[in-house]
Amino acid sequence: MKKDEILIYLLVGLIVIFLISLGYFTWQKRNVKTVAANTSAVVKPIDILPEVGKTTKYDVPVLMYHYVRIAPEGDTLGKNLSVTPQNFVDQMAWLKQNNYATIKVSDLADPNKKEISKIIAENKKPIAVTFDDGYEDAYIAAYPALQKEGFIGTFYIIRDFIGRPGYMNQNQINELDFIGNEIGSHTLSHLDLSKNSEEVQQKQIEDSKQSAMSFCYPSGKYNETTVNLVKEAGYTTAVTTKSGIVNQDSNLLELKRVRVNDGNAESLRLAIEKAYSNGN
Numbered sequence: 001m002k003k004d005e006i007l008i009y010l011l012v013g014l015i016v017i018f019l020i021s022l023g024y025f026t027w028q029k030r031n032v033k034t035v036a037a038n039t040s041a042v043v044k045p046i047d048i049l050p051e052v053g054k055t056t057k058y059d060v061p062v063l064m065y066h067y068v069r070i071a072p073e074g075d076t077l078g079k080n081l082s083v084t085p086q087n088f089v090d091q092m093a094w095l096k097q098n099n100y101a102t103i104k105v106s107d108l109a110d111p112n113k114k115e116i117s118k119i120i121a122e123n124k125k126p127i128a129v130t131f132d133d134g135y136e137d138a139y140i141a142a143y144p145a146l147q148k149e150g151f152i153g154t155f156y157i158i159r160d161f162i163g164r165p166g167y168m169n170q171n172q173i174n175e176l177d178f179i180g181n182e183i184g185s186h187t188l189s190h191l192d193l194s195k196n197s198e199e200v201q202q203k204q205i206e207d208s209k210q211s212a213m214s215f216c217y218p219s220g221k222y223n224e225t226t227v228n229l230v231k232e233a234g235y236t237t238a239v240t241t242k243s244g245i246v247n248q249d250s251n252l253l254e255l256k257r258v259r260v261n262d263g264n265a266e267s268l269r270l271a272i273e274k275a276y277s278n279g280n
């Protein structure tokens, strides 16, 4: 072979190697692109968003209301337990404006803290709104005001008083339940449990339970036996009349609340603020 021929063969060989390499790299590049395209098609942005984490630290004011009405003249005790319908409307509007969102009292016992975590993830503040005794005005006045703000409440019913004058009937209670409110138990007949035998307490606590998960001690009176019976009956939460703000360390069967007296939105703000100074 002549020198020229060798050079030509070498040159052709180099060109062939170059072309093969070029082809290989182009193919590989396109392949990577395809893989990337497939990946982005499978993993949508929504899939890679982190799940809402469980909140381990929180404050939840549990507001305590009784009557939402204009109290009759001369009824001092009744007046102390009443908030006028207009003030209640204003108080709920204030909660909404101030970024509060409502939970059921029994949501406090959820091991995953789902509702509380959801609210906190939305940069809102969880709160529970409770009504003791099952008065008819809870249905007539409180319920529409709650609905207006997209809120729910927890209603503690005295089972033997259902349908009596001034108290909600079963249909009204069923409607509150159906709409997403919580129906809790406030015993059969509102006895002072701390002054009654274990047998009497047990009947009041168990026979009034039905499907309720939350319990409310009548007049805030109870003893150690009461708490044990409430637990044994299967309630996950129980509210007292003690003042304070619930948090992650609170005893779920002795929950403190914020007593709300009649007054405007500012008085509600002050009531919550005051309860903070009483611990959890």
Ligand SMILES: [Zn+2]
Pocket: 132, 133, 186, 190, 218, 219
């Ligand atoms: Zn009561």
